[in-house]
Amino acid sequence: MQPTFLPWSGYFHLMSEVDIFIFLDDAQFQKSSWHNRNRIPLNNAPHWLTVPVLHQQLEQTLLETRLKNTTPWREKMTKLLEQAYAKHSFNDEIGSFIELISNDNFTSLAELNIALIKIMSQKLGIKCQIIRSSELDIPGIRTQRLISILHSVNATEYLSPQGAREYLIADGFTEQTSISLSFQQFTPQVYPQRKADHFIEKLSMLDVVMNIGWCDSKAYITQIYLGN
Template identity: 35%
Template sequence: MTQPAVNPARKSAAIMQPTFLPWIGYFGLMASVDLFIFLDDVQFDKRSWQQRNRIKTPNGVLWLTVPVLTKGRRDQTICDAEIQPDAKFPDAMWRTIEMNFAKAPYASRYLPALHGIMADNTATIGELNIAIIEWMAREFGIATPTVRSSQTPVASAKADRLVDLCRAHGVTDYLSPPGSKAYLDDSNAFSDAGIALDYFGYTHPEYAQLHGAFEPYMSALDLLVNEGPKAGEILRSGLVL
């Protein structure tokens, strides 16, 4: 497995919410840093990437959604958001995944492990997502260490919270997803803290895929079951250095 080159005088990190079955760019970001921090103690956002993602099927793109208890729990965090215990999860979702990836070249290599992870992590969406992400990262050959913000007590918010998480882990260089550029550039929080700020770049590569013309931005599971051992190399080919 590969790790980012480490300069002992510098330490890079990225901070991301743990999303469900993320796209390949999520793992490209993870592969680009020395430490990956799961931002799992922020508010759970119903029907967001935190609980759903997309796969490709013979009939087009299909959303997979994990059922989460939300009634009367508006302020719950990702790490505390409970999966509905009576929603036949993961069995119904699993049948959908298995049916649509049955003809993928590497389905038998990866799907049983995913099924086991889904069956063993039915308490909270945070635990489920992190377990899946860490498994997929290993299969892509990514050895970047991970930690959770819920295990790193900091009381600040927004950009200051990201800075404080970096400080708590000795981070000198923060690699941000591009969607955060506007508010991070306006805040000056990183420059004031003496932490270098850069933005992640990624160009989505094409790869062998089932069900017709190539469809980008699917769950990274699509790449894994279609390309197998080559998946990590293909994933890294999209990195903009």
């Protein structure tokens, strides 16, 4: 999976379902994508949190994508997060994320995203082994490279997000390897969102945590959450 910014609950559900999780940190950066933005609720509507980055070359990877430090975006974003979740039941949990976002030692988008995902997964009790594709040094593109990566870690089954179904089938994944292919099955549930007059779906996982805490959030991503 590509390391995206403060991803939604489905991302962590997939992590909880596998033995080995591979960050595709050398995938190509895409402008106006989940790579550097996600949503939280503000005034009963989804609000984008966007990490400003430098787009220096056409095919730069997430690892090569540098954070733009010429504007005070870190301070603005952390203040917005503090204000948005100030009165939530679990607002004291925001500190770990604010600390990472505020840390100007992170200069790469991939490094920031991976740090945020790792701390979230640890607090959710996810135990999978984590590998970065940039460390494997495997050439190729699309499905061909994916299969090579899977062979390099001796995988016997690949759990894919639903969004990749079309191109994996079109590329003939199952014809090229004996590794079995399955697709993630995750249906996000309604959870209580503070002072919301309607439920806003598919926000950052951070919103789930701020509203129901770590214990219920773990139940949420493993689809045993019973609600409040």
